Amino acid sequence: MPVVVGLAVVLTGLGLVGVRLHEDMTTSWVAAPPWTVVAIALAFAAAERMVFYVQYRREAMAYAMSELPTAMALLYLGVWQTIVARLVGSLLVVALTRRPTWYKLVFNAGLFTFEIVLAFFVFHVLQGDEQGFGDLMVVSMALTLMLATIVDGVFVSLVVSLFEGDLLSKLVQQFRSTVSMVVVSSVAATLLACFSLWWPDLAAIGLIPLGAIWMLLRRHGLAAQQLRDFEALHRLSSSVSRSLHRDEIAKMAIVEIQDILRSDRAAVVLFERPSGTAWVAASVGSPLGDLPTQIGDPRWHAFVAGAAAVVLDPAAMVGLGIELGAKGANAIVAPVRDDDQSFGLLVVCDRIGPNARFEPNDALRAGAMADRLASALKNAELHEHIEEEAWRDRLTGLANRTAFERAVGEALEAADTTSSVSILMLGIDRFREVNETLGYHVGDEILREITARLRNLVGEGHTLARVAGDEFALLLVDDTPDAASSMAERLLTVALDSFRLPDAELVIDVSIGAAESGRATADPATLLRKADVAMHWAKEHHSGFEMYRVEIDQRTPERLSLLADLRAALEHCHLDVHFQPKIDLVTGVVVGAEALVRWEHPTRGFVPPLEFVQLAETTGLITELTDQVLGKATSALRLLNDIGFRLDMSLNLSTLDLLDLDLVDRVARCLAEQGVPADQLTPEITETALLEDGVRALETAEALQAMGAHLSIDDFGTGFSSLSYLRMLPAAELKIDRSFVTNLLNETRDEVIVRSTIDLGHNLGLRVAAEGVEDEATRERLRALGCDLAQGYGISRPMPLSRFVAWLTTSGHEVARAGVDGAWKPLTRPLDISSAPTLGRLAQPGESTQY
Ligand code: C2E
Ligand code: CA
Ligand code: CA
Numbered sequence: 066m067p068v069v070v071g072l073a074v075v076l077t078g079l080g081l082v083g084v085r086l087h088e089d090m091t092t093s094w095v096a097a098p099p100w101t102v103v104a105i106a107l108a109f110a111a112a113e114r115m116v117f118y119v120q121y122r123r124e125a126m127a128y129a130m131s132e133l134p135t136a137m138a139l140l141y142l143g144v145w146q147t148i149v150a151r152l153v154g155s156l157l158v159v160a161l162t163r164r165p166t167w168y169k170l171v172f173n174a175g176l177f178t179f180e181i182v183l184a185f186f187v188f189h190v191l192q193g194d195e196q197g198f199g200d201l202m203v204v205s206m207a208l209t210l211m212l213a214t215i216v217d218g219v220f221v222s223l224v225v226s227l228f229e230g231d232l233l234s235k236l237v238q239q240f241r242s243t244v245s246m247v248v249v250s251s252v253a254a255t256l257l258a259c260f261s262l263w264w265p266d267l268a269a270i271g272l273i274p275l276g277a278i279w280m281l282l283r284r285h286g287l288a289a290q291q292l293r294d295f296e297a298l299h300r301l302s303s304s305v306s307r308s309l310h311r312d313e314i315a316k317m318a319i320v321e322i323q324d325i326l327r328s329d330r331a332a333v334v335l336f337e338r339p340s341g342t343a344w345v346a347a348s349v350g351s352p353l354g355d356l357p358t359q360i361g362d363p364r365w366h367a368f369v370a371g372a373a374a375v376v377l378d379p380a381a382m383v384g385l386g387i388e389l390g391a392k393g394a395n396a397i398v399a400p401v402r403d404d405d406q407s408f409g410l411l412v413v414c415d416r417i418g419p420n421a422r423f424e425p426n427d428a429l430r431a432g433a434m435a436d437r438l439a440s441a442l443k444n445a446e447l448h449e450h451i452e453e454e455a456w457r458d459r460l461t462g463l464a465n466r467t468a469f470e471r472a473v474g475e476a477l478e479a480a481d482t483t484s485s486v487s488i489l490m491l492g493i494d495r496f497r498e499v500n501e502t503l504g505y506h507v508g509d510e511i512l513r514e515i516t517a518r519l520r521n522l523v524g525e526g527h528t529l530a531r532v533a534g535d536e537f538a539l540l541l542v543d544d545t546p547d548a549a550s551s552m553a554e555r556l557l558t559v560a561l562d563s564f565r566l567p568d569a570e571l572v573i574d575v576s577i578g579a580a581e582s583g584r585a586t587a588d589p590a591t592l593l594r595k596a597d598v599a600m601h602w603a604k605e606h607h608s609g610f611e612m613y614r615v616e617i618d619q620r621t622p623e624r625l626s627l628l629a630d631l632r633a634a635l636e637h638c639h640l641d642v643h644f645q646p647k648i649d650l651v652t653g654v655v656v657g658a659e660a661l662v663r664w665e666h667p668t669r670g671f672v673p674p675l676e677f678v679q680l681a682e683t684t685g686l687i688t689e690l691t692d693q694v695l696g697k698a699t700s701a702l703r704l705l706n707d708i709g710f711r712l713d714m715s716l717n718l719s720t721l722d723l724l725d726l727d728l729v730d731r732v733a734r735c736l737a738e739q740g741v742p743a744d745q746l747t748p749e750i751t752e753t754a755l756l757e758d759g760v761r762a763l764e765t766a767e768a769l770q771a772m773g774a775h776l777s778i779d780d781f782g783t784g785f786s787s788l789s790y791l792r793m794l795p796a797a798e799l800k801i802d803r804s805f806v807t808n809l810l811n812e813t814r815d816e817v818i819v820r821s822t823i824d825l826g827h828n829l830g831l832r833v834a835a836e837g838v839e840d841e842a843t844r845e846r847l848r849a850l851g852c853d854l855a856q857g858y859g860i861s862r863p864m865p866l867s868r869f870v871a872w873l874t875t876s877g878h879e880v881a882r883a884g885v886d887g888a889w890k891p892l893t894r895p896l897d898i899s900s901a902p903t904l905g906r907l908a909q910p911g912e913s914t915q916y
Contacts, residue, residue, distance in 0.1 A: 354388035488541070844860070
């Protein structure tokens with residue numbers, strides 16, 4: 066401020082010095098009546114009143130056409146009179162219409178004085194001694210006017226830059242935006258002044274072209290403004306369309322809007338739908354004050370409900386709780402709305418610059434910008450919605466697999482050395498059966514119920530997802546060592562609670578597998594796979610919960626190379642079959658043998674069958690394996706038959722074999738090729754096959770039985786036996802698992818089991834075999850318990866065919882022969898399959914069904 070006042074003093078001083086230098090200026094060039102002073106003062110006032118704004122880039126520059134009164138004054142007034150006319154005319158208008166500060170008035174006074182003196186001084190100097198009307202006068206007047214206006218502009222820029230800085234660019238802007246107007250209006254004013262000399266009475270006519278020019282320029286100014294608005298909107302649109310995130314869009318928009326409207330402070334408030342909570346999505350400048358926090362805020366209601374942007378005067382701002390900026394500064398509020406309703410507000414405060422205020426057309430511009438912002442926000446909202454859908458499981462509302470993997474990835478990245486990331490994978494056992502027997506709507510209901518239980522247990526803090534139809538996954542980030550297993554235990558208890566259906570109660574089994582991120586595993590897919598492996602292991606072994614270990618993983622590199630070798634071994638028929646005799650416990654006669662596959666690996670040596678059989682099962686090689694064992698077993702039977710023995714051959718079938726619709730045909734073909742009757746074959750099956758797909762497994766079992774084969778239920782007691790299965794199955798033999806037999810003599814519990822199994826088998830009309838008979842005492846005990854058949858190391862280990870044949874003749878055991886009675890007890894039990902309960906039946910109220 067002192068600088069501005071100082072500048073005013075300097076300018077006035079310079080003016081006075083100028084008058085001193087050229088005393089001529091004090092008298093008028095042409096004599097004129099005294100009222101001319103008044104007329105010219107009025108002309109100055111009119112010019113100041115009709116000031117119009119020239120916009121250049123984003124700067125608005127006031128442009129008053131004071132050239133005409135100045136030109137007239139050069140002719141008809143002396144410098145003092147002119148100064149008075151100018152100060153009175155212009156300052157009065159400035160003071161009344163623009164409410165300037167006092168120092169600005171002082172500055173303007175100094176500037177006007179200086180400008181007038183400068184004009185007179187230059188005009189008189191250019192004129193020299195030539196006193197008269199001529200070309201020189203016209204030219205010097207035009208030049209004088211231009212110079213005076215430009216110098217005026219320079220000083221104005223200088224002062225504005227004192228407030229806003231950036232003098233050079235302000236000068237350039239000022240010059241570029243006004244130069245054409247300065248030239249045109251200076252020349253026009255000069256011509257009009259000259260015209261008044263020739264033809265004083267008609268000088269007024271000259272005002273007409275001047276007025277026309279003034280209007281044209283104004284129009285031009287408006288058109289240019291519209292173009293700039295259009296450009297600004299376009300710029301805003303393209304900047305907000307660069308993002309699909311609402312926050313980001315609001316932030317980019319507010320910066321643009323603040324810039325375009327030249328405002329000091331601005332904010333975008335958005336309303337969350339449907340809650341109506343409001344939040345400040347973006348703001349610039351110092352805080353605005355009390356912005357609404359709810360769409361229903363009564364103070365803001367009019368703006369939320371309104372369709373157009375409005376200018377707020379300071380009083381209205383105070384009413385809304387917006388902090389006032391500079392004195393008199395106002396604000397604009399524009400609704401951010403889609404077709405029918407507002408979902409946000411744009412608030413813009415304090416136009417930059419001393420005494421600058423928003424005008425009604427600024428509100429229009431703000432409204433147009435709010436509309437652009439609205440459409441960008443709507444797109445973003447739509448995109449967010451679609452994206453959210455893509456990450457979400459529709460049925461349960463949980464995260465889906467993709468979202469889960471992403472969350473695991475983020476957790477792994479964020480994990481440090483002290484915390485560990487674990488995944489718990491929870492699978493529902495035999496969920497397909499639930500769907501198939503009870504209907505998909507029940508299945509869906511159960512999934513939702515499980516979701517609710519899990520959510521309830523783990524809380525909102527953990528990422529819970531449904532990663533497959535019947536599989537849920539939980540992400541745990543924890544540093545306690547047993548976090549995963551203790552969480553699994555808790556999950557098991559809630560998941561296993563029975564489910565109340567409208568007309569029954571249902572018990573569902575779940576299996577949980579967990580994997581922990583070690584230092585080696587850093588990618589989500591691997592961690593998920595490991596949890597999956599553990600979960601499947603838990604499922605297969607009915608253990609409830611398993612932690613991932615390398616031993617249970619079938620897809621380790623070692624497994625893969627074993628698989629390749631197994632494939633080659635099958636291709637080149639390198640697998641062998643050994644035979645283990647079965648004896649009748651009552652008579653001691655050898656009545657049969659079990660065919661057991663053997664693989665002598667070229668480098669690893671003996672590979673336990675359990676290991677590679679399982680590998681074959683999971684990779685589809687099992688069909689080929691079963692075929693080869695079947696081939697060797699039947700040709701062994703052929704040989705034994707040819708020798709004159711009449712043995713029964715047990716053959717292990719895997720679950721997948723039983724589900725294979727072709728199996729029966731292949732067995733029949735094989736038997737026919739060797740000319741062996743089907744009743745010499747005893748396929749051994751386990752209950753697992755029935756649990757997997759009971760209907761199809763039953764079909765196969767029935768077809769084998771119909772062919773004449775005698776089915777044996779292997780590993781009895783280890784699976785999920787239930788009497789209903791036993792009743793359904795067309796079996797001839799029940800084989801007690803060797804885990805009960807081995808310790809038969811020492812473990813009373815085992816003895817109870819063996820004894821009751823024998824009773825059970827007999828009651829169902831089955832003969833009962835015991836495997837794993839390792840010594841004479843056990844064999845004796847089994848015989849005493851009424852067991853029919855025995856097999857085990859105590860009788861003989863499995864042997865290759867040649868040794869087995871030799872053993873038959875040298876072991877001292879009698880061997881069943883064709884035509885010898887008592888060797889084979891055919892099954893006489895009548896089977897009534899149709900009356901057997903179906904799998905997965907609904908429990909009656911009060912009773913619960915175990916799936
Ligand atoms: P499994 O069907 O229970 O076969 C009996 C297993 O018990 C055989 O093991 C046999 O060697 C063993 N064993 C027999 N007597 C005794 C004894 O007194 N004490 C002990 N400790 N063990 C005895 P192996 O040959 O290792 O076979 C293991 C399993 O591999 C079999 O159990 C069967 O599930 C599977 N397997 C074997 N051969 C085949 C095959 O050709 N096809 C299919 N699908 N599975 C087979
Ligand atoms: Ca077996
Ligand atoms: Ca067995």
